[in-house]
Amino acid sequence: MKFKNAAAAGAIALATALALSACSGNGGGSDSTSTATASKTAAAVDYSSLSGTLTAGGSSAQANVQQAWTAAFQAQAGNVKINYDKSQGSGGGVTNWLNGSYDFAGTDAALSADQFTQAKTTCGADGAVNIPVYLSGVSIIYKLSGVDKLNLDSKTIASIFSGAITTWNDPAIAALNKGVTLPSTPISVVHRSDGSGTTNNFTTYLHQQQPSIWTWDASTAWPNSTGSGQQGGSGVVNTVEAGDGTIGYADQSSIGTATAAAVEVGTSGKFVSYSEAAATESLAQSGSITPQGKGDLTVTIDTTKINNAKAYPIPLLSYDVLCKTFKDSNQGKVTAAYLGFIVSSTGQQVGAKNAGAAPLPDSFLSKAAETLASVK
Structure with missing residues (x-):
């Protein structure tokens, strides 16, 4: 299923409307403090001042939603170009990222303990973080x-x-x-x-x-x-x-x-x-954050805890993986801004409307915004 131009236009229009609402100071009608925090974190970034090219790839599950997020983000950050290669799959995406070819990798499996250790060679002593960004089934x-x-x-x-x-x-x-x-x-x-x-x-x-x-x-x-x-x-x-x-x-x-x-x-x-x-109910019942390091948001899912008919039994949680400290500070700034947009309530609504993504629970979004704010 390819992402249509009309859908891209819809993502742009929705993101613009939601961004204006978030900046109005009225809370955008959110009934969640943590979602509001994530939205304000994204809205505080002056996207128009950003410039650069992000190169990423990996999870084919993220292919459609990454197109939606890219279209909406670039509408507000006109000098940023984002290239996401879905052909690699999660495994190829992580390998390319560990080799230094990507600014971030999309993966439906958090970094393994060995990969988390390897990331210190790629990123430096501060290592990497797994950020949950996309929920489906x-x-x-x-x-x-x-x-x-x-x-x-x-x-x-x-x-x-x-x-x-x-x-x-x-x-x-x-x-x-x-x-x-x-x-x-x-x-x-x-x-x-x-x-x-x-x-x-x-x-x-x-x-x-x-x-x-x-x-x-x-x-x-x-x-x-x-x-x-x-x-x-x-x-x-x-x-x-x-x-x-x-x-x-x-x-x-x-x-x-x-x-x-x-x-x-x-x-x-x-x-x-x-x-x-x-899908959202499924993750709320089965998922718990089990950090592998400071700021990391690896999630352990126990499907045996899914126990009512409001939840789909086979959740799929996908991450974007990035360094905590970038060798090029501008790349770090732009990557953190883009991923910050993704985990804002605006970004999650763009994903839901244009790619059928299930909104992540508010507690996950709030923690993701906090981690991304520390990336440099």
């Missing part, structure tokens, strides 16, 4: 003739993607979809072939929910030989859509017209389809 997409609605639970999903369930009329699937005629079509699993934070979020869910079936630890790399691997989220979506009997996983914002299954919350018998509100 991992959708289970499928293409099966005659079936346009499907319920799946964690046990069945883990069994399908591990290769234990191989046909669509398997009794385990049929039990969840009474009244649906399921064909004997073989199941064709499609997964990411590249290092992928979406894979990390998905395998976190599988291992937490069904450790006896999904015996592999969470990882950015697909851990087994089941199915076929495809490059990027778009590769997974296109392959699922081109087949019959196919199933895969992808960030919700990238699935386009693909059909997504409803997923059971725990063992409640309640099957939930993705929505922005359900």
Whole structure:
């Protein structure tokens, strides 16, 4: 799904209107002190005085939202150019950033402990910080003739993607979809072939929910030989859509017209389809900040804590990673300003309206604004 010019215009118009509201001194109608703090932090920056070029890349899940944020930010910072390369995936983005090629990296998995240590070589003694910027969900997409609605639970999903369930009329699937005629079509699993934070979020869910079936630890790399691997989220979506009997996983914002299954919350018998509100509720229930260093906002997600039908069971949280101290102070200033815009209430509304992003909880936005204010 490419970002349309009309949508870019909408992002610009929304950002301008919200920025004017934030500067009016009336609080913009926000009912949250922390969101107001984040907005004021962004509004205090004189974007028009900024200049420079930011080079970044990584998470394909962030592709659409980065286009929305870039369009809206550049409307207020006309002398700033932002290049975000979605083709690298989270793994390639982090590698390029650690090599010094990017000002920041987009990744759906926070830096590992080893990468966090490596970042001191890239950034200097102050190291790096993970900033949560984008919230969505991992959708289970499928293409099966005659079936346009499907319920799946964690046990069945883990069994399908591990290769234990191989046909669509398997009794385990049929039990969840009474009244649906399921064909004997073989199941064709499609997964990411590249290092992928979406894979990390998905395998976190599988291992937490069904450790006896999904015996592999969470990882950015697909851990087994089941199915076929495809490059990027778009590769997974296109392959699922081109087949019959196919199933895969992808960030919700990238699935386009693909059909997504409803997923059971725990063992409640309640099957939930993705929505922005359900993703926000999911992170509020399952996420806690577990810093790896001063100012870092790594989030630990425990999907077993998601316990009601207001929440989507497979959250996807994505970060932007940057140095705390830049070798070029202007690059640090511009990068912090752009990411500060992203985590403001204005930026989050731009992402929601133009790319289907779920707003991050207010407490996350407030902490992100505080960390970015210390970047130099």
